Amino acid sequence: MIHTQAIVIGGGPAGLCAAYQLASHGVHTILFERNTMLGGQLIKQTHKFFGSEKQYAKTRGFDIAKKLITDLEPLQDKLTIHKNATVLGIYPDKVVTVMKDEQYFKYQAEVILVATGAMEKVLAFENNDLPGIYGAGAVQTLMNVYGVYPGKKIVMVGSGNIGLIVSYQLMQAGVEVLAVIEAQNTIGGYKVHASKLRRLGVPILTQKTVMKAMGTEVLEAIQIVSLDEKWNPIPYTEEIIACDALCISVGLSPMHQLLSMTNIKMKYIPELGGNVPLASETNETSVPGLFVCGDAYGIEEASSAIVEGYLTGLFAIQKLGLSSSDLHGLIQDYEHQLQNLRSGPFGKKTRIGMDKIKEARNAF
Secondary structure, three states: OEEEEEEEEOOOHHHHHHHHHHHHOOOOEEEEOOOOOOOHHHHHOOOEOOOOHHHOOOOEHHHHHHHHHHHHHHHOOOEEEEOOEEEEEEEOOOEEEEEEOOEEEEEEEEEEEEOOOEEEOOOOOEOOOOOOEEEHHHHHHHHHHOOOOOOOEEEEEOOOHHHHHHHHHHHHOOOEEEEEEEOOOOOOOOHHHHHHHHHOOOOEEEOEEEEEEEOOOOOOEEEEEEEOOOOOEOOOOOEEEEOOEEEEOOOEEEOOHHHHOOOOOEEEEHHHOEEEEOOOOOOEOOOOOEEEOHHHHOOOOHHHHHHHHHHHHHHHHHHOOOOOOOHHHHHHHHHHHHHHHOOOHHHHHHHHHHHHHHHHHHHO
């Protein structure tokens, strides 16, 4: 058994920022990342961020990842990073089991911060397992990390920000985006992203969905259909679109599986993407010393994950009984940043979700 003060699970934006706070305040911290690279979703994001200067506005995602990783380099005396290390389990006594280099290890910490991120939701339709059908994250990884075309002619399903941004990135790479399909009657993402696609001649088809994928060995075409107000397919509205790739971008779900192993209090909250822990206002779950941050606590933009990571790191420092002259001021600053990010119409779902967490927590 290896003992340490703090463990951070996940090397995406929330995990990196939480680890930075802990280590920079003198806490011996171990960070586990299951992939070979740190940065999470940031490393595949080539678009520039919105927000304020504090959230790296006008900076591309992969450059933000480099900045967050560089910030950790002077902290090597307090921070140990294990990449290609898969956390297999978390237990209520704050024991973590890890598989690394085909070896099994056990760690125990005073505080654990879970920043496991999210996984892509899937769409159910006939033949949805044909080669050539991808999630948006897979498409970004292929193009922006490895420089591989997912196809020559692609249809995007989902008009949220991810779907719109990835569509534009595909066109920048020379891929023909035939259409964006959206089941709702309105576009889900920012108008600025949708406008760029429309100016380039990409139709955004609302109130439509995919009925089936067509092809023998690989994807050759899709059949789409119009939907009525109750989301039912309208007969005789079927259309065939010939394509060699289909990108599914219909949302994300928090990766709660490790947290669920500890039998913490959880609830399904659709506004936050799925099952989330009923954590306190300091992001501490019902298991004392077990914290959560980032998309594992509800789906938001990467800017929010960054701020929430910094903030949760500070809450964990408080839990350890440590103090510093800047702690209270930093907490207030990050809470204010998070409040600003969640304001406005696009933060409405998050605000509703957080209110539901508070109500459910008080009901126990």
